[in-house]
Amino acid sequence: MNDNPVLTESTYYILLSLHTPQHGYGIMQRAEALSGGRVRLAAGTLYGALTSLCDKGWIEPLPVVDSRKKEYQLTPKGLAVLKNELNRLRQLVANGETVLKEEAI
């Protein structure tokens, strides 16, 4: 796989939400709050993404203790991917601003 993966918006917000451990519903709420209500992760989409992200080793499930809710957290590998993405997004924004500087944004 590419060393500099480009994340989808869902992936980006899931990883970001897992900077502190969260369960499924927590991820949905956090992604929605972070994006000012714009990003609503749907149940099936989130579940599929969590499974794939675990397979990639970017996140990991926490051992389930007394609570029934399964929690996940970001791994060091996932954090590196997220930082890499943040740099890409910075460039994206900078380029947009340079080209469109004449326009009122």
Next chain:
Amino acid sequence: MKEEKVIRKWFWVWNFETEERWLNTMAQSGWVLTKVSFCTYHFSPCQPGEYTIRLEMHAADRDYLSFMEEIGAEYVGRMVQWMYFRRKAELGPFDLFSDIDSKIAHLKKIGNTLAVIGGANLLIGLVNSFNPTHIGWVNLLCATLLMYALGRIHGKMESLQNDRLLLES
């Protein structure tokens, strides 16, 4: 005695969105899905608009069911590979797929299932077409229908794939 309404209705597999819309119209008019079986839907009275209904092709998966439970969705039942869920509307919008990729993945799953059943019918039909005592044509008819369904699902998938070239959701 608990009031119940039973409706027998047939939906082709490529019309699963129509089926979902119909179930939500029922919920809007005060009848919420409580049980599904082959072409049969059971409803109980509810407040109009109290529930959102969603359906999805998904293999039996304990982990997925507990995940859905955590987010406040109730598992209503399954019919073959289709799972039916409902959630109280007061908990907010309830959707299963929020980006194009996961919609495509879902259609792919439906397509693969149709291809496997269709292929099996084709094989059985062909083998039995040489056997005069057996009605191989029934399997061939099923295979034709399943392949048609596969085509419809592929059509939906293609239009999403075109969108995906430019968009994420």
